[in-house]
Amino acid sequence: MLALTSEGWLRRWRRAGPAMFTCSRALLDWVVRTAVREQVPLEIRRATVVGLTGTAARVRGVRLATPGGDTDLEADLVVDASGRGTRVTGWLNGLGLTGVRERAVDSGLVNASRLYRIPSGAERFP
Structure with a gap:
């Protein structure tokens, strides 16, 4: 695996360094939702x-539009994650x-998901 990081190109197999975990956005959302549901009613x-x-x-x-x-819907905490x-x-x-000021903070983080088909002849590749 090769990835461009803030420290330059990261080759997973060449050095110990920053860890990289990859998953789809759907999996990440499911894991976070499951963890929250286990902790909070x-x-x-x-x-x-x-x-x-x-x-x-x-x-x-x-x-809510119904x-x-x-x-x-009453709430003690409202989070806008839109x-x-x-x-x-x-x-x-x-x-x-009125007069609410907006401030944008660019964390430099992004996410992207993509599904690929296994090419013919590579079905048994690890």
């Missing part, structure tokens, strides 16, 4: 969040919290 729902509930002083939960109409497509600034404005 929680309920996982598939839903579309359409806003926040509360006031400018305190977020109290989220508003087939029967929007419904509010990434670059976040709408949280507009939702906070809707609660009366």
